[in-house]
Amino acid sequence: MKRKGKLFPDARKDIRVYLRMIRLLNRYNPGWLVLLLGVLMDGALPFVAIWLSSLLLDALYAGRPVTQMMALALAGAGVSLVMTALKHFSVRQKNVMWWGMQHRMAEPLMRKTMEMDYALTENARVRALRARQDEYRKKERDVFERFLEQLELLLAALVRLIFSVITVWPFFAGQLSGGRRETALFTAAAAAALLFSLLLNHWSVRKQGARRQAIHFEHEDENRLNTYMMDEVVLSNEAGKDIRIFHQQRMMESYGEQMNRNWRRMTRQYAANDIRHFGLQGLLSACMGGIVYLYVAFCAWAGSISTGSVVRYAGAVWQFIQAATDLSASWNWLHHDRMQMDEYLEYLDLKNEMKKGTIPVEKRKDGRFLVEFRNVSFRYPGSERYALRNLNVRLNIGERMALVGRNGSGKTTFVKLLCRLYDPTEGTILLNGVDIRKYDEQEYRRLFSVVFQDFQIFSFSMGENIAGSTRVDEERAMDAIRRVGLEGLYRKLPEGLRTMLNRDFSDTGMEISGGEAQKTAMARAIYKDAPFVILDEPTAALDPIAENEIYTGFHEIIGKKTALFISHRLSACRFSREILVFENGNVVQQGSHETLAEEEGLYRKMWQAQAQYYR
Ligand code: ADP
Numbered sequence: 001m002k003r004k005g006k007l008f009p010d011a012r013k014d015i016r017v018y019l020r021m022i023r024l025l026n027r028y029n030p031g032w033l034v035l036l037l038g039v040l041m042d043g044a045l046p047f048v049a050i051w052l053s054s055l056l057l058d059a060l061y062a063g064r065p066v067t068q069m070m071a072l073a074l075a076g077a078g079v080s081l082v083m084t085a086l087k088h089f090s091v092r093q094k095n096v097m098w099w100g101m102q103h104r105m106a107e108p109l110m111r112k113t114m115e116m117d118y119a120l121t122e123n124a125r126v127r128a129l130r131a132r133q134d135e136y137r138k139k140e141r142d143v144f145e146r147f148l149e150q151l152e153l154l155l156a157a158l159v160r161l162i163f164s165v166i167t168v169w170p171f172f173a174g175q176l177s178g179g180r181r182e183t184a185l186f187t188a189a190a191a192a193a194l195l196f197s198l199l200l201n202h203w204s205v206r207k208q209g210a211r212r213q214a215i216h217f218e219h220e221d222e223n224r225l226n227t228y229m230m231d232e233v234v235l236s237n238e239a240g241k242d243i244r245i246f247h248q249q250r251m252m253e254s255y256g257e258q259m260n261r262n263w264r265r266m267t268r269q270y271a272a273n274d275i276r277h278f279g280l281q282g283l284l285s286a287c288m289g290g291i292v293y294l295y296v297a298f299c300a301w302a303g304s305i306s307t308g309s310v311v312r313y314a315g316a317v318w319q320f321i322q323a324a325t326d327l328s329a330s331w332n333w334l335h336h337d338r339m340q341m342d343e344y345l346e347y348l349d350l351k352n353e354m355k356k357g358t359i360p361v362e363k364r365k366d367g368r369f370l371v372e373f374r375n376v377s378f379r380y381p382g383s384e385r386y387a388l389r390n391l392n393v394r395l396n397i398g399e400r401m402a403l404v405g406r407n408g409s410g411k412t413t414f415v416k417l418l419c420r421l422y423d424p425t426e427g428t429i430l431l432n433g434v435d436i437r438k439y440d441e442q443e444y445r446r447l448f449s450v451v452f453q454d455f456q457i458f459s460f461s462m463g464e465n466i467a468g469s470t471r472v473d474e475e476r477a478m479d480a481i482r483r484v485g486l487e488g489l490y491r492k493l494p495e496g497l498r499t500m501l502n503r504d505f506s507d508t509g510m511e512i513s514g515g516e517a518q519k520t521a522m523a524r525a526i527y528k529d530a531p532f533v534i535l536d537e538p539t540a541a542l543d544p545i546a547e548n549e550i551y552t553g554f555h556e557i558i559g560k561k562t563a564l565f566i567s568h569r570l571s572a573c574r575f576s577r578e579i580l581v582f583e584n585g586n587v588v589q590q591g592s593h594e595t596l597a598e599e600e601g602l603y604r605k606m607w608q609a610q611a612q613y614y615r
Pocket of ligand 1: 122380381383387405406407408409410411412413414582
């Protein structure tokens with residue numbers, strides 16, 4: 001058992017993982033089983049030839065009529081033909097499945113990514129897992145393609161192994177038990193020699209794979225440089241301007257040389273490893289061939305088998321050897337690929353930890369919602385520092401509120417907590433007096449329309465971007481467009497709301513500017529029609545005229561909703577009734593612009609610092 005453990009390390013865990021991969025494969029590619037038909041045919045086909053030639057030879061030696069032999073040959077050819085046709089049918093189905101497989105197997109990843117706690121998406125390990133999947137997909141075949149490829153080889157080898165044992169076994173058993181003593185001894189010796197060679201071969205394949213993996217890890221950091229150079233420098237359009245202006249050619253060349261040195265060193269190590277083991281495996285294969293032919297010749301000489309049987313048994317034993325070596329090779333590949341599979345499955349198995357409540361959110365026509373932060377403190381996962389500390393704030397519906405403060409003072413974090421992207425580390429957030437963790441998460445999120453600083457505009461249609469859905473209420477979308485002042489852009493769209501943005505999928509797609517993108521994101525927030533509208537630096541990408549339009553039209557844009565906006569431009573804060581001044585994760589001042597501008601404190605300092613530019 002221990003020995004087996006060494007030859008097939010971790011075999012049980014391996015098999016468990018493969019079975020799970022197969023279940024996933026089956027769920028998303030129900031047609032994959034047709035592949036087994038091909039595997040079966042592939043494994044069985046060589047035996048048709050082996051059996052046919054042996055039967056023909058025996059018939060020839062026995063002096064059977066030529067018609068009988070022709071019938072035999074025809075039957076053999078017919079069987080081969082049918083099997084080959086089945087195999088091709090399976091290959092065709094497999095190819096059809098293969099093309100879309102990468103995307104289908106991305107589906108569980110996509111679902112998981114969209115459904116996991118937001119906090120997880122920012123977790124370092126989770127990011128690393130995702131980056132790795134991305135890396136595999138870009139560089140090589142992705143995890144399922146590799147898995148299926150090796151599984152196919154493994155199963156085909158298994159089929160051949162089974163057929164060869166079935167073919168050879170009666171003879172082997174006969175030689176061991178029924179024949180002369182020398183024959184039995186010789187048979188046992190040949191079998192032992194073969195088995196030993198196979199084990200040695202397996203050992204070599206395993207060593208070769210382990211070393212290959214070790215080389216890969218040894219050079220992992222260098223490979224990161226290589227990928228970076230290829231993606232960001234060699235094939236990058238963006239780097240061109242800086243390279244010219246700052247004369248960076250020399251620097252790039254020196255890193256390029258380093259990259260080439262890395263490649264050379266690594267490939268030399270790979271080649272040395274391969275030559276050593278391929279050499280040994282070749283030698284073993286030759287030895288095994290020698291043993292088989294010597295043995296079969298001996299049997300033929302001793303008169304214990306017919307000429308036809310010589311062909312059949314020699315062929316079958318040879319298939320056995322090939323199948324066993326293939327089996328050990330694909331087993332090893334699968335074993336070494338298991339790390340990728342583990343990572344894929346680890347990602348799918350990530351557990352959501354945020355409490356999921358069930359209480360529905362009260363549907364209030366009057367929109368009276370009161371949100372309260374009570375002694376809220378928060379640290380980002382894995383961080384020692386508090387991003388918010390002992391915060392107490394009340395937000396009333398219908399109010400305009402501005403959050404101001406230096407970079408890193410906690411404003412965006414406050415918004416993330418408010419929308420329940422994170423839960424507080426300490427303290428509670430209440431909606432109409434109830435802890436927000438008790439509400440149904442989806443319902444609670446419906447209350448908020450947020451334009452984050454790093455909002456995303458997709459290269460889908462304008463309408464879809466605003467509606468956040470493939471079903472677009474055109475009237476509502478147009479209203480949102482008007483309110484944020486995007487009519488100018490709208491008039492330029494050749495297909496109206498159906499015009500694709502950017503050129504990723506459509507040659508006639510509309511490239512939009514940073515400011516237009518920001519307004520589109522705002523239109524999306526208006527379209528959602530949630531009671532709370534939150535804008536994080538809503539005008540950073542706008543020109544001063546557009547910015548002024550936004551702020552003067554703010555009341556119209558927001559309507560009766562509660563609006564919260566984060567801005568560095570204090571002039572914009574004058575439009576809000578209440579201003580919260582953040583400093584080091586806390587609200588240090590609160591009040592209207594007029595009162596705060598009079599009060600001694602951070603707000604006045606910031607206001608004066610900015611005002612001097614406008615005087
Ligand atoms: P502001 O919006 O006022 O500029 P933030 O709320 O973005 O400030 O950041 C508050 C603090 O939290 C900063 O010190 C920032 O570095 C830290 N922080 C923000 N996002 C993360 C994160 N995902 N992980 C760890 N720390 C973060």
